[in-house]
Amino acid sequence: MNIIPSLQTTGDALNAERIRMDVIAQNIANAQTTRDVNGKAYQRKVVSFEAVMNDATKAARGSGNGGGDNNESQANLKTVRVSGVTADTSPGERVYNPASPDADKTGYVEMPNVKMAQEMVDLITSSRAYEANLTVAKNGKAMADSALRMARDQ
């Protein structure tokens, strides 16, 4: 029984946006980190998403059962997941700071390639996308509720 439409897709999308938000937070937190675990300056991380079949689609494909209105309409529904978190390899700014323990022989320190303005834009995009998915969930609930209300008033 699946009363509210698009629940799994919306849930997965919210999860993916949550992970993106986590990664952005990590980038902002490490904007001044000159020593990552590999000893070099921190490199900003980028989240990429990919579309995957949802459970209903998998079930329909798995049973080899393309028939039936329900299965057919859901046969191509896809949901989203995080395909990977990759490092942005562009070089960071080099700052002259011989006092830093991470400075090289010439006294220059490589700073992380995190740009605060970009991270802020990503943050806004991510939170708006989260909101958009919540609106989808809210509308799905409203649709189911109004359909159920039809049984009551007559």
Place this chain on the structure above:
Amino acid sequence: MTATIDAMQATQAIQSTDLMDAVRQMTQTEQAMTAGGVGASGGTSSVSQTEESSFGDMLSGLIKSVNDKNNVAQVEAQKVMTGESTSIHQAVLSMREAQSSFTMMAEVRNKLVSAYQELMRMNA
């Protein structure tokens, strides 16, 4: 929170038993009607009985799936509260789904009860 969940479960239990009672009563009424009625032949009565049992099965299936959804929602909420999971949205979504499917079950029960009452009024 736990109190709410308990209350929800209690209501659910009450509603479920009501529903099952209603089904049982309806089945009994129908059986009584067939027995005292036009003297239905063996063939038709067996057909109607299989239909009755499958309708009852369908209802139990509905109740079971509503119950499962409630359990899932409860587990998700517990996971969030104990810190085992961080996906609040997943918990809230499953709670909403449980709520909606519960409403649908209650609507089905209401329809069933009103149909039964309609049948009873036919006597008077």
